[in-house]
Amino acid sequence: MKNSKQKKQAHATAYWKENLRYLIILLSVWFIVSYGAGILFKDVLNEIKLGGFKLGFWFAQQGSIYIFIILIFVYVRLMNKLDKKYGYDK
Structure with a gap:
């Protein structure tokens, strides 16, 4: 019984680690585009x-x-696959 519970916990932990990895990547892209392109590199882009x-x-x-x-739709797609x-x- 305990082994099954440990497997479920490990399964859930792996799911959330992968979910957090997606979030970090997508939010980093958004930060780079919004802060980088809009503020840091605006003079070059202008x-x-x-x-x-x-x-x-x-x-x-x-x-x-x-x-x-766009990143919201990408996240939905990634989460459906995950x-x-x-x-x-289910």
Whole structure:
């Protein structure tokens, strides 16, 4: 009985470790896009125009929001795969 409980705990721990890894990666991408492109690298990106707007300005105002929405859909897809992998999709 104890062995089964330990296996379940190890299974759940592996699931959450993988989930946290996904979260860290996706939030890092969002941070790099929003902070990096919108603030740190804006002067370099402002040399490029997108729809008449400077690219650094665009990332600060719109780009980071679009990237965040895309990352939400990526996270949902990754979590669906993770749920199936660990049998939590039922």
